[in-house]
Amino acid sequence: MDFTLDDTQREIAGLAADVLRREVDLARPAGPLGYDEQVWRALGKAGLLSLALPPELGGAGLGIAEVAVLLTELGRAAAPVPALTLALGVLPLELLGTPDQRAALLPEVATGDALVTAALHEPSSPLVTEPATRAVAEDGAWTLTGTKTGVPFAAAATRILVPAAMPGGTGVFLVDPAAPGVTVAGGSVRLERVSVEEAGLLRDREPGEAIATLRRLAVAGAVALGDGVLAGALTLTKEHVARREQFGRPLAAFQAVAQQIADVYIASRTVHLAAQSAVWRLASGLDPQPDLEVAGYWLAEEGPKALAVCQHLHGGLGVDITYPLHRYYALGKELSQFLGGAQDRLGELVR
Template identity: 75%
Template sequence: MDFTLDETRQDIAGLTSGLLSREVDFERPAGARGYDEQVWHALGKAGLLSLALPEDLGGDGLGIGEIATVLTELGRAAAPVPALTLALGLLPLDRLGTPDQRAWLLPDVATGDALVTAALNEPSAPLTTEPKTRAVAENGSWLLTGVKTQVPYASAATRVLVPAAVPGGVGVFLVDPHAEGVTVTETSLRLDGVFVSEADQLQGVDALGTMHRFAVAGAVALGDGALAGALALTKEHIGTREQFGRPLATFQAVAQQIADVYIASRTVHLAALSAVWRLSSGLDPEPDLGIAAYWFAEEAPKALAICHHLHGGLGVDVTYPLHRYYALIKELSAWISN
């Protein structure tokens, strides 16, 4: 099977990579919302946040495959932006949102002016299919009560997609993280009788399953790029750093270790591409999605440990970018595997 990117995705990858090389400045402090808003708005201005939107909302009518390409490049650059929200918020809102919800939120998400994320994890219950958070009907509206954990950019979000148990199943609701009854603590969300209207409920069959598939596919695509970026950085280092008058790369032990990182990276890449391709083609993405998630969570942190080892003390220098890849991979692997 040929997993070479088609011309459209090659163009998207090139556009994203070029923009990030110009815009990312790691010396620029994060904005008030916890990320580099300048880079995020630049991505929006370039049309990279609106790829999956339908044409009537100013998008290109593309999907998870093209968004995954953007995510991979964001990971490759370790860009300090809320990348995962594209899979957690934008894609499920576009798929499951009502016409009014989509028209209200998606154009601002596409420009970078609004942020939508999702609360898929609960205490001791990651990616739960049976949320303990409950939605109780009251006078034509809903009251939500429960606790969500590991909610990326919860405090910066315009809305959070919150799955909750409803009579007969699971509903997904748009919740304002600053509404009365909502307490945000870092990446945790506590809901105490939070009022949401009927207009805040998303529609669609298997809404929670759709959100889970988009979330995991987006995470492995982002992680694929991060691992590739760390590999490239380490290859450059051992190719130019000398010991005993020779580049580190010429030592057999070093060559064997970087080969292990390469194998891990290429395997994650293949598994992520396969899972995303099946998902974008309307096919069942399992077991490919599970394999990609498992391999990334199991092998990527080990590969980063090797990268750190090959860098020596430089790897933990705050002025050197390797620690950014380590932090991103650690966060993603914990999120996927928990």
């Protein structure tokens, strides 16, 4: 087990950090799609959105380990981009999509001109494995009915990966959010007799493979992104308490401040280790459990607490919209909610 980044991964991290330093503008508001399209397209132009694509589609032919490195850098900068869609759309399509599905969607995703996301939550059921959404065979196609919640960037998506119960198990369907019967409101997606052709069903080489793979990639992507969020917030806070003085001394010189920043460091390093272990096992073709659930639980339980400490140590500066800390806090909270919260993660770990 060796978590040291190889040369390719170091180059990805360095390139991503360089692009983000140049392109992220805290004063620029999010675009109509809910994210900074200029930054996202810059990442695409640098080849970072096509890391997992096969060479025949213009990609680098890399995998989850390299995408996780990119996600961590996006989290470290709290970049206002749809980072999680790399784990919810690009990776599942590359692993489970048919050649036609991949050729139709992935090239535009790689340039930043299209988004693919996934609908993994249902009311009161985060990261659902047995969805209430139903798929019924009718007239040579599938008809989907159900409600999904907490779908990242649903309004901006070109396609949404939708798990649905079908005869013999659970299938994952590519749904066009503009199709008749689809209603998108914020992060909620309602499906009312939505027709999806057989060609819109992801491959399921054995029962339950598609939903299990999608779920693993979603959690891995979230913890890799969260790893960067905590690391970035920790760096920002360390620099602040080292510079800011009170009673003629830097805040960092006070024992209570040092203890609090140490707690943030412990939370950050634990998420980092758990995320790396889970991603390494996924990339090596090994069972990522229970490492994946440990990382998800720790991020959902300790991540928001650590970010709250960072806010506390910044005082009023932490909520200033011209200062980046509020981005880290908001993104960390979103990731905890995406994972279903600490109690759900703990229950999954127990199971």
